[in-house]
Amino acid sequence: MAQAVHPASGSAIAVPSPAAIRARAIGVRWGWRAFLSFVYLVLFGPLLILVLFSVNDSNILAFPLEGITFHWYADAFADRLLREALLNSVLVAAIVAPACLVLGTLCAFGLTRFRFRGRGAVGGLVGAPLILPWLIIGIAALMFYVRFNVDLSLRTVVATQIICTFPLVTAIVSAQLFRFQRVQEEAAIDLGCSRLQVLRHIILPHIAPALAASAIFAFTWSFNNYEISAFTIGFQQTFPIWVYSSVRNPDHTAVVNAISTVISAVQILAIWAALRLLRGRSGDEAATGIIAGTEAVAASART
Amino acid sequence: MTMNGSTSQAPTSAEVASMPSPDARAGEIVVEGVTKRFSEVTAVDDVSITIPGGEFFSMLGPSGCGKTTTLRMIAGFETPDVGRIVLQGTDVTAVPPAKRNVNMVFQAYGLFPHMSVSENIAFGPKIKRLGREETRQRVSEVIATVRLEGFEDRRPGQLSGGQQQRVALARALVNRPAALLLDEPLGALDLKLRKEMQLELKDLQQRTGTTFVYVTHDQEEAMTMSDRIAVMHDGVVEQLASPRELYQRPASAFVAGFIGTSNLIELRVDRREGGLIAMDLGEGQRILAVDPGLGGTDPITITVRPEWIKLASGDVDGRASHVGGTVVDAVYLGSVTQLIVLLHTGERLTVHRLNDEVGAEEPRPGAHVTLHWAAEHSYVVGSSVDRTDPRTTGEPTEETAARTGR
């Protein structure tokens, strides 16, 4: 930090030369760039590796690469077990997401718009699945099902996933409801709206982006989930479970790469769309706040 | 477009239903003995107000005085614990806000961000199912009234504060309410815009003839626009009168202090003669006031407006107050100079001296001056009001009656 000569103290402090200041500024700037590059490498490196090897004409995960080929993609779609696993994942997610949307929104309304005595406790209960490790929840669920002679199957996966995910929807929708100006509601009532009409014309349009984004987040989370599924599933497989079991099998690895690339591409597009939805409605500032706020509150998208 | 019972189209059934006596009571609001409590706080304490149709009526007071709560009770967002709200002759105390024929302009506007300007304005008629043609016509009429032509398709986020303000107004007016309730609507605007909007609102009210009930804490604003003002304090109406009345004959020390600048003086009753009460200060100095005729020896509170106090040079009239003091502050405000004069009794008087003489000598801080003012300008606070009933319903003044034809 350049410091000036202090006339009061009488003693001069060394002032770096302009060249030194410039050099330092340049050094700082490149330092940041290097750091950011490192971060991006860490964030997206794994995905790039997958993409790279998915077209590698060899089943050995080694550098250097051999030729380019797309036959792994063909193999992936021909693999019956993989197809079943994908289907199962989609099925589960397709049930989990809407259920979470409904339950989560109900909770968001219940917690933000009413005051009642047990509110803190209910809020804590709703937030708990987000904080507690999925390992513990998964095992507890497993024991619960066994204890009551419930067969483990996709149904049990759905049930437990819903419990773990709808708090996320609650968090996202609550954040939107919280920012909602009550004065709009009063204005609507003043203009003659019934309670239901206020909901339909004013509130739902306001939270629509949050709802859409929540649906996409919930779907993706359910699809990607491993830990809960591993404990509560029967003899079927979901996609992450399939990946997990294939990882140790050297013959399968390239196929894993291929399908993972496809799935990741789809997910990235979906999430990007979700975030655009959140942005478009309320403008950048609000969107940043919402994203930061909800992601901070929700510890989700874990394995 | 006038509203005084002569609408350009036949009123819809909804409108007829809400106007039992179209001529006598149109736009009339009566607040009858209303009290409202929030937990331990009494926000509104036995308030009674009658607002005739077509009046620009303001409720003025500091925060927490109960003015907004009263307004919300008229609108229906709060329910009185005691008392009634009567709109156009009908008791609406139990009627929910959606069904009352009044509309509110909120302090924060409450515009719907996902709708355009015309959709916002059309919202009320749409909910009331007025039909597409009727709605379209009303919307374009009211957009012209508030001068927002060309903005129909913009979103609220794209408008300036003043424009948003007008959309909020239009959205309320399009419903042709019996009365318009405004909750400090100009608070978010800058000074110049605020003054412009005050005049526009006043003009709008006179053109449409709709009853306006306006809430503000800015006494200048209330004085500019209102036919009558209710000055409220701690949930009680201290005085309800026209601006002139409030300024010249304040009913209480609070009103005297709240409206304009005042000099409140505790007058000892030293002697009475010639219809005057006098407080002697020695060395020929005295403060005089017209004797209200109540008798007694307790000190009375008087207020003197700063513009009535003159700087004396030479002899003083026998019927004038006469005090000496030292100038402690002199502020040049353009058209007037404001002097703060410290009397030897310890009180400070604010004096407004008109700067209408070129080259006139201006007193400096430290200068000794002699002040005088006519005894009639010492207004005994509260003396014009029936002391047994400080909360007055205040019948409309002749001015208001003449203008609105009621």
Place this chain on the structure above:
Amino acid sequence: MAAATGTIERAAPRARGSGRGALGILFAPVTLLVVLFLAPMVIMGSMSLLRFPPNTASGYTLEHYTDVLTNPLNWKIAWTTIWIGTTAMVIMLAIALPLAYYMVFRAGSWELFLLLSLVLADELAPVVKIYAWQVILGRNGIVNWLIPGPPKSWLLFSPFAVIVTLAATYITYTTIPIYAAMKAIDPSMFESAIDLGAGWWVQSRRILIPLAAPGIFIAMILVYIPMLTDFVTADIVGGTGSYMMGQRVRDLILGSGDWGAGSALNLIMLVLSVAFSLLAYRLARLNRIQT
């Protein structure tokens, strides 16, 4: 939340039925939570107290707890887990703090893009990401390919691999709470600090970190506990030297079927997680911030 609830007082019609209205709306979610979340926890607790779970007739005992707590293997595993997790946590904070700082104060118009990148990167299936690290760190992987000399086998199937992979996977959730906390800092504080002569280190130590502290605590709640209970990462990129508590519990339950020990360990971890979360949350609140 306070603002929203404050205005609730104003709406006369609603205030009365607030209890009943809330009950109606919240009935379904809360019931489901109780049945599918609380009840399983209770069941798990009861399993840990049965002599031969899941046989409910076998009588109650505390022996599982004593076994688990006196087994030196468990302590060793706990120790491994803690040092792996803590090392990963420290590395992540070392990355997240500068990253969050950059995003808030230096990135300008790139801020949103960085935020989106973080969120996007996290949406990829974690299993897939972890597996990719296997590729990166392997004997024939990219790291070994880039580094001259013989391939280093300790890169993979080792504590090193687990630490690196954990750190890489949880960056998003570490950075975002810290980012949110830093956004609330008034930049003029740094300006006055500079004006008073503080260099970047002093600014960080005295201003940035204390004010971002609540975000750091929240980040730890979101990340530290999941890392300590992780088993997937350890399975895929870890080896014998990195056997973690999550794997231990999983093996006890799904492997050897020792539900007694498994559930006892699980419950202990549950209690510790809750205690840790409460503590960190209290610390975050004490440092006064809204997240």
